[in-house]
Amino acid sequence: MIKTFPTVFLMASIMWFTVGCTSQKAQPSEKKSPVQGFRTDTTYFITTVDESAPTKQMRNTYLEEYIQKSEIQCSQYLDRPIAQTSSSKSDTRLYLALFDTVSELFGVKPITDTAKKLYRKNEKSSNETKLAYRRALSPEIKRGVEIARERYARKLLSNRYRLIESYTMPDLYRDLEKYDRLCNYDTGLVEINMILKKAGKEKKGKIAPFSPKLTINPETIREKVEAVTIESETKESKNNSN
Numbered sequence: 001m002i003k004t005f006p007t008v009f010l011m012a013s014i015m016w017f018t019v020g021c022t023s024q025k026a027q028p029s030e031k032k033s034p035v036q037g038f039r040t041d042t043t044y045f046i047t048t049v050d051e052s053a054p055t056k057q058m059r060n061t062y063l064e065e066y067i068q069k070s071e072i073q074c075s076q077y078l079d080r081p082i083a084q085t086s087s088s089k090s091d092t093r094l095y096l097a098l099f100d101t102v103s104e105l106f107g108v109k110p111i112t113d114t115a116k117k118l119y120r121k122n123e124k125s126s127n128e129t130k131l132a133y134r135r136a137l138s139p140e141i142k143r144g145v146e147i148a149r150e151r152y153a154r155k156l157l158s159n160r161y162r163l164i165e166s167y168t169m170p171d172l173y174r175d176l177e178k179y180d181r182l183c184n185y186d187t188g189l190v191e192i193n194m195i196l197k198k199a200g201k202e203k204k205g206k207i208a209p210f211s212p213k214l215t216i217n218p219e220t221i222r223e224k225v226e227a228v229t230i231e232s233e234t235k236e237s238k239n240n241s242n
Contacts, residue, residue: 038077038183040070040176049169056164059172063160066176067153074149074183078142082135094189095119095133099225101196106222115229118236129232134185136224137192140216144191147215149182192216 047062096116103112118129134141156175159167199218 038074038180040066040073040180042066042069045069051169054164054169056162059164059167059169060160063156063172063176067156067179070176070179070183071149071153074145074180075142077183078145078185082131082138090186091130091189092119094186094193095130097193098189098196098221101193101200102218102222102225105196105200105218108222108226111226111229114233115225118229118232129228132228132232133225136228137221140192140221140224141185141188143216144188144195145183145185148187148191149179152179152182192221196221 045062045065047058047065049058049062096119099112099115099119103109115133119133121129156172156179159172159175195216196218
């Protein structure tokens, strides 16, 4: 008995540790691996889910609370000072596409060609120009993010009628991670481009391009692109002349 006690104690300790580790299901926001970008903080959520025996009601209540609080947190995340927000590698591609779409819609190719030239430069002045475009278009970019997330949230909420066996908690957690990933400036730029292209297609249709039905006014985008381009070009000309 004396010889076997350490072994029994060791086995019991391993079993306790294993059960303790596997009994806790990590939710999307609780994973310890570092996450870049926005992630909804579920620390103070009211809703709790019994991971060992989740129900349809638990899932739906958690989903509704997640969307409600994620919307607030995402808005605060996007309200950070523009200078503190990091630029992704796709920023240049998205802005250049935006300039092209504005050109196609409004016929302002000289302005948008200049904007593309200024944006492509790898100089300090170019970084300031990029920041100027982002600052100017920030309200529209943020609204673009809201539109994309609202659309995806409606898709998520449509799953409330499904049985827990057909739309499980792992399914929900996976979709909520996708929902969180939509909270970034790239999403807003993509959405703006889609709205501008839609305005171009409907220019001769029933909906006028500047109709209130369009959630972002294309004319506002054109005005801001033009204003930043003219100002940036003027500054560059002054710097070159000095």
